[in-house]
Amino acid sequence: MLLDYQKKLTAVAVVATCVAGMLIAPCEASARVNSRQSTIAVDGSQFLIQIKDGDLNVSSEEVKTYVRDAARAVVAYYGKFPVQKTIVAIAPTNDDGVGFATSTHEDAGGYGLIEIDIGAYANRGDLETSWTLTHEMMHLAFPILTRRHRWLAEGIATYIEPIGRMRIGKVSREEVWGDLADNLQKGLPSSGDAGGLNSARGYGRIYWGGALYCLVADVQIRKRTNNRRGLEQALRAIANEGGTAASDWSTQKTLRVGDAAIRAQVLENLFDEMADAPKTVDIRQLLRELGVRRQGRATIFDDQAPLAHIRKSIEGLAI
Ligand SMILES: [Zn+2]
Numbered sequence: 001m002l003l004d005y006q007k008k009l010t011a012v013a014v015v016a017t018c019v020a021g022m023l024i025a026p027c028e029a030s031a032r033v034n035s036r037q038s039t040i041a042v043d044g045s046q047f048l049i050q051i052k053d054g055d056l057n058v059s060s061e062e063v064k065t066y067v068r069d070a071a072r073a074v075v076a077y078y079g080k081f082p083v084q085k086t087i088v089a090i091a092p093t094n095d096d097g098v099g100f101a102t103s104t105h106e107d108a109g110g111y112g113l114i115e116i117d118i119g120a121y122a123n124r125g126d127l128e129t130s131w132t133l134t135h136e137m138m139h140l141a142f143p144i145l146t147r148r149h150r151w152l153a154e155g156i157a158t159y160i161e162p163i164g165r166m167r168i169g170k171v172s173r174e175e176v177w178g179d180l181a182d183n184l185q186k187g188l189p190s191s192g193d194a195g196g197l198n199s200a201r202g203y204g205r206i207y208w209g210g211a212l213y214c215l216v217a218d219v220q221i222r223k224r225t226n227n228r229r230g231l232e233q234a235l236r237a238i239a240n241e242g243g244t245a246a247s248d249w250s251t252q253k254t255l256r257v258g259d260a261a262i263r264a265q266v267l268e269n270l271f272d273e274m275a276d277a278p279k280t281v282d283i284r285q286l287l288r289e290l291g292v293r294r295q296g297r298a299t300i301f302d303d304q305a306p307l308a309h310i311r312k313s314i315e316g317l318a319i
Pocket of ligand 1: 135
């Protein structure tokens with residue numbers, strides 16, 4: 001399966017022309033294109049929404065709401081949106097639901113670029129429940145790493161997207177922890193697997209292996225800091241110090257900045273453990289300590305569990 005983000009070296013000419021002016025004037029394009037373009041602002045960041053040729057069942061207002069909610073979820077995790085300008089280019093497809101998407105940063109133009117397929121038959125409910133755009137926007141807050149380390153970037157986006165959406169009320173705590181309980185196993189090395197996540201192949205090991213790194217790191221950081229800091233503080237520091245998709249930061253530098261922010265060498269050490277060796281994690285035990293248990297399709301929480309306070313801090317909900 002294709003990974004969903006990349007560093008694009010070629011400029012998108014039409015888009016590049018438009019983005020420079022998107023703060024002050026509509027783009028100079030054909031009337032047909034103009035009617036399919038709009039801009040919104042979220043927390044001081046600008047979003048140019050472009051709907052390419054093709055029919056959509058959803059209205060442009062519903063598309064705007066989809067973009068706005070995804071950006072709000074990023075702000076709910078990071079405290080702000082990581083880049084000033086982003087283009088969201090929507091390609092209608094002969095399908096239903098939200099389809100494949102990619103994110104990148106156009107360095108020459110100075111804007112994030114997300115390209116996303118939306119089916120002609122997708123309805124408002126499909127957009128409401130879609131995590132895809134939030135996932136892509138989360139990528140803009142982290143450097144675009146070398147291909148070997150993409151598991152780290154994909155894992156971060158996979159892990160924090162539902163947390164952001166939970167904080168704006170789009171998914172429940174039960175769904176967030178239930179998904180982790182159901183899927184983290186996919187990130188474990190298989191028997192006979194001699195390599196670590198750097199040599200991972202396949203969606204499950206890359207995305208959920210990276211997400212497992214994030215959960216383990218989050219818990220370790222919170223244990224080490226008496227629950228005063230977590231992965232969130234490390235990721236915010238990375239973005240705040242310039243380590244966004246606009247940067248050319250190395251993985252080593254990125255993790256070092258994150259660890260400096262939490263004053264503990266957790267991200268670097270765990271990376272060394274998981275990148276090149278088939279490290280296994282007792283996921284069931286970890287979730288039990290956090291007070292998470294699956295009972296059929298239901299997720300049950302135990303607030304008396306030893307790490308229940310850490311689970312609540314990860315959620316970041318005012319309850
Ligand atoms: Zn991704």
